[in-house]
Amino acid sequence: MKRTTRFLMFTVAMLFSVVVMAQSTISGTVLEAGTNVPLPGANVIEKGTSNGVTTDFDGNFTIKTKSSSGDIVISYIGYNSKTISFSGDMALSNVTLESSQVGLEEVQIIASVAVDRKTPVAVSTVKAADIELKLGTQEFPEILKSTPGVYVTKAGGGFGDGQIRMRGFNSENVAVMINGIPVNDMENGRVFWSNWAGLGDVTSTMQTQRGLGAAKIAVPSIGGTINIITKTTDVEEGGNVMTSIGNDGYFKYGLTYSTGLLDNGFAATVSAARTEGDGYVDGTQFTGVSYFVNISKEINDFHKLSFSAFGAKQRHGQRQNRQLIETYRNSERGRKFNADWGYYNGQVTFQEDNFYHKPQISLNHYWNLNDNTSINSSAYVSFGSGGGGGIRGVNKFTFNADGTSDYRDGLYGPIDFDKIAQENEDLGALGSETILRASRNDHNWYGVLSNLKTNLNDQMVLQVGLDLRSYKGIHFQEVTDLLGGQYFLDNNNANNPNNAARVGDKINYDNDGHVGWIGAFGQLEYDVNENFNTFVAAAVSNTSYKRVDRFNYLNSDDLQETDRYNFLGGSIKGGANYRLDGNHNIFANFGYFERAADFDAVFLNFSNDNINEDAENQKITSFELGYGYRSEKLAANVNLYRTLWNDRTEIATFQQPDGTRASANILGVNAIHQGIELDFVYRPTDKLNITGMASFGDWRWDSNVLGVDVFDEEQNLVQTVDLYIEDLHVADAAQTTMALGASYKFAPETRIVIDYNYFDNLYADFDPSDRGAPGNDAWKAPAYGLFDVVMTHGFKFGPFDATLTGRMNNVFDTQYIPDAQDGSGSTADTALVWMGFGRTFSIGAKLNF
Numbered sequence: 001m002k003r004t005t006r007f008l009m010f011t012v013a014m015l016f017s018v019v020v021m022a023q024s025t026i027s028g029t030v031l032e033a034g035t036n037v038p039l040p041g042a043n044v045i046e047k048g049t050s051n052g053v054t055t056d057f058d059g060n061f062t063i064k065t066k067s068s069s070g071d072i073v074i075s076y077i078g079y080n081s082k083t084i085s086f087s088g089d090m091a092l093s094n095v096t097l098e099s100s101q102v103g104l105e106e107v108q109i110i111a112s113v114a115v116d117r118k119t120p121v122a123v124s125t126v127k128a129a130d131i132e133l134k135l136g137t138q139e140f141p142e143i144l145k146s147t148p149g150v151y152v153t154k155a156g157g158g159f160g161d162g163q164i165r166m167r168g169f170n171s172e173n174v175a176v177m178i179n180g181i182p183v184n185d186m187e188n189g190r191v192f193w194s195n196w197a198g199l200g201d202v203t204s205t206m207q208t209q210r211g212l213g214a215a216k217i218a219v220p221s222i223g224g225t226i227n228i229i230t231k232t233t234d235v236e237e238g239g240n241v242m243t244s245i246g247n248d249g250y251f252k253y254g255l256t257y258s259t260g261l262l263d264n265g266f267a268a269t270v271s272a273a274r275t276e277g278d279g280y281v282d283g284t285q286f287t288g289v290s291y292f293v294n295i296s297k298e299i300n301d302f303h304k305l306s307f308s309a310f311g312a313k314q315r316h317g318q319r320q321n322r323q324l325i326e327t328y329r330n331s332e333r334g335r336k337f338n339a340d341w342g343y344y345n346g347q348v349t350f351q352e353d354n355f356y357h358k359p360q361i362s363l364n365h366y367w368n369l370n371d372n373t374s375i376n377s378s379a380y381v382s383f384g385s386g387g388g389g390g391i392r393g394v395n396k397f398t399f400n401a402d403g404t405s406d407y408r409d410g411l412y413g414p415i416d417f418d419k420i421a422q423e424n425e426d427l428g429a430l431g432s433e434t435i436l437r438a439s440r441n442d443h444n445w446y447g448v449l450s451n452l453k454t455n456l457n458d459q460m461v462l463q464v465g466l467d468l469r470s471y472k473g474i475h476f477q478e479v480t481d482l483l484g485g486q487y488f489l490d491n492n493n494a495n496n497p498n499n500a501a502r503v504g505d506k507i508n509y510d511n512d513g514h515v516g517w518i519g520a521f522g523q524l525e526y527d528v529n530e531n532f533n534t535f536v537a538a539a540v541s542n543t544s545y546k547r548v549d550r551f552n553y554l555n556s557d558d559l560q561e562t563d564r565y566n567f568l569g570g571s572i573k574g575g576a577n578y579r580l581d582g583n584h585n586i587f588a589n590f591g592y593f594e595r596a597a598d599f600d601a602v603f604l605n606f607s608n609d610n611i612n613e614d615a616e617n618q619k620i621t622s623f624e625l626g627y628g629y630r631s632e633k634l635a636a637n638v639n640l641y642r643t644l645w646n647d648r649t650e651i652a653t654f655q656q657p658d659g660t661r662a663s664a665n666i667l668g669v670n671a672i673h674q675g676i677e678l679d680f681v682y683r684p685t686d687k688l689n690i691t692g693m694a695s696f697g698d699w700r701w702d703s704n705v706l707g708v709d710v711f712d713e714e715q716n717l718v719q720t721v722d723l724y725i726e727d728l729h730v731a732d733a734a735q736t737t738m739a740l741g742a743s744y745k746f747a748p749e750t751r752i753v754i755d756y757n758y759f760d761n762l763y764a765d766f767d768p769s770d771r772g773a774p775g776n777d778a779w780k781a782p783a784y785g786l787f788d789v790v791m792t793h794g795f796k797f798g799p800f801d802a803t804l805t806g807r808m809n810n811v812f813d814t815q816y817i818p819d820a821q822d823g824s825g826s827t828a829d830t831a832l833v834w835m836g837f838g839r840t841f842s843i844g845a846k847l848n849f
Contacts, residue, residue, distance in 0.1 A: 031059055036096075038059030042075065046067070046071075046072055051063070080100050098235075126143055128203055137246040152164045158286070166224040167641065183360070183382075201292070202230045242254050242255075252273060256269070275287070281338050286316035308364070319834065349417050356385070360382045363379050364378045377448070379448050385442050386440070387440035420483050446469070460525065461524070465521050473515070489501075495555055522538055573592070574589065635681045664721075672699070674699075675697035679694075687745040699735055724774045735762070738758040766778050779820065788807070790808075791806050816835075
């Protein structure tokens with residue numbers, strides 16, 4: 001018996017030692033080819049087994065294999081996988097993965113993509129997989145709502161009407177670039193996300209660079225820069241079909257197909273999708289068709305060409321006018337209530353809507369002169385067509401104090417357009433009193449970007465380039481529906497007084513804005529050593545403005561077309577990042593730039609004979625300090641910033657007590673934006689990720705402004721007021737935001753994500769005419785927090801890979817106010833607000849082939 005026991009123990013020991021000896025330890029670092037950026041979260045699997053690990057935040061991994069020899073497979077979404085054979089213990093050092101998209105590396109150079117722990121800026125990056133996972137029925141910029149310093153709302157709640165602010169600055173002062181091409185309106189700097197309704201389907205990476213950012217071109221990145229990199233063309237053939245449904249009739253379906261890189265060097269990807277729905281808010285029905293085409297050609301080892309075209313043709317109803325909180329409470333529709341729609345001939349008809357189509361077309365040339373030098377250029381064009389609907393004439397749609405109206409159906413009911421049409425018809429030859437109109441904002445935009453990058457030596461990289469743009473904005477109002485009448489009498493055209501306008505005729509105004517831009521930039525990166533990276537960058541630009549007005553001046557009048565007025569701007573910025581060791585790094589950056597005054601600051605009062613030739617450049621000074629920590633399981637960042645903005649141009653739009661809209665051209669105001677931002681990602685296991693952030697801002701106006709002109713929506717001067725805002729809080733963005741999230745993988749293809757976002761210190765926007773006395777801060781909306789949850793499951797459907805994803809936003813149906821305009825006495829009772837969305841959901845399916 002003892003001999004048998006000893007024999008069994010000896011046998012077990014021998015088997016165990018064989019198993020131990022059969023194991024190998026493989027280590028390495030996974031990087032993106034070309035940029036050498038670490039790829040955290042890459043999968044490293046022992047081929048033929050379920051044994052695997054993921055890379056840490058610096059791309060490092062260590063795997064103990066079950067066999068002494070075999071293969072490991074390294075994969076990462078958006079990159080071609082790599083198989084490496086092993087025999088015994090191995091230290092692989094750097095393993096580079098090539099992008100699965102042709103030309104992506106070159107696009108990233110044009111787009112000035114920042115590198116973690118090297119580029120000294122505060123940066124956050126969202127990959128395509130997370131966008132696809134979380135977007136659902138949300139507005140595209142809402143993907144960034146858990147990013148420090150970012151505040152995103154749905155505004156009135158119409159499809160594509162979302163708004164984003166960064167560090168307290170609105171979209172006019174946040175540079176948005178798609179593949180390195182700026183998309184902020186050349187006249188006013190605004191970004192309309194409805195123009196890019198299909199971006200969620202084709203985005204490869206979205207990166208926010210807060211503060212001055214790494215963009216080399218002279219863009220209005222006062223608050224920060226949003227870099228959106230679209231997909232190019234997949235190296236391998238394949239595609240997918242997708243569909244999703246959601247609350248309030250939401251329905252979307254689409255198709256994507258890639259040829260893969262063919263033997264002749266050609267590759268093509270096409271994508272198209274249609275989205276429609278009734279909208280969560282009443283009277284915001286929408287339809288949109290988005291498309292994307294990319295055709296690439298590898299001519300030889302030195303030259304590549306890439307042609308891209310994408311856009312979204314859409315139309316949607318809007319909720320433009322805010323209401324008292326009491327109105328939402330008294331309305332049967334609650335937070336879904338919208339006063340800006342009704343019925344006409346039995347059909348839903350919008351008082352306010354938006355329709356637009358803005359395709360962007362570009363041709364990129366990537367030229368590798370040699371191993372050290374390359375020139376990447378992009379020629380692009382954009383033709384925008386569309387505008388926003390509204391009313392003209394007598395406004396009959398306002399409510400009485402008790403919520404009734406002679407032109408609405410029931411208490412706080414929709415508009416009775418049929419009654420208005422009957423009254424117009426009865427007027428006969430006298431013409432319509434009230435009509436529907438469209439304010440058009442068409443444009444033609446041409447541009448060229450070219451960037452030369454050369455490695456001067458092993459430590460120094462020089463980039464120089466040109467940024468040329470030509471823009472023509474075409475602005476006019478046109479009659480869209482006479483509402484039963486024969487014509488509408490308009491007396492605003494000096495060349496056609498007493499114009500009996502009919503559908504399609506121009507009314508009220510007709511003018512063009514011409515903007516020219518010539519810019520040059522340069523940046524020198526100097527790596528003192530592998531741990532100390534520095535850069536200095538400079539840019540200079542000339543902005544020219546010209547205005548053509550066909551309504552206010554006779555055709556024979558020299559004032560109909562102005563001269564061109566030029567404004568020189570420029571910037572200088574620099575920074576350094578120092579890695580103290582493998583875990584800690586610190587960085588600092590600074591910058592000063594002067595930006596040309598906006599178009600409306602030059603042509604005051606919407607006229608050609610009141611020109612501000614001496615309009616002050618806006619002057620911005622920014623400082624930032626940052627600290628980063630990286631370990632195997634934890635990545636964390638802390639940033640301190642201070643931005644001084646002098647001679648700021650501010651176009652404030654607001655709702656007047658009678659429901660009509662007005663605007664104020666505020667010149668020469670100063671502001672200080674400062675704060676602290678923290679964010680982290682913690683990975684206690686390969687299955688669990690915990691994310692968090694906190695942002696505390698102190699954003700205040702630094703001066704009063706005297707003599708502010710206020711205009712109504714017909715561009716008539718209403719009044720001139722003094723604006724006492726010194727030391728008041730900057731409004732319209734939550735100055736305190738926090739987020740906490742968790743992602744847990746039940747299986748390799750199944751996971752659940754829970755996110756919580758908290759917002760506080762949100763001050764109502766203000767009507768300039770209500771700031772006639774010092775020290776009157778705006779009403780502060782109540783703090784609120786929202787929970788979102790996503791669950792996704794991947795599985796085999798025959799020979800195809802399929803995915804099911806369910807999303808729910810505002811899980812607990814929290815009532816909140818994300819957007820407000822201050823009222824008399826700055827109280828909750830007088831504030832005009834948009835109520836936030838309640839609980840919403842979507843369920844999507846995707847089939848890859």
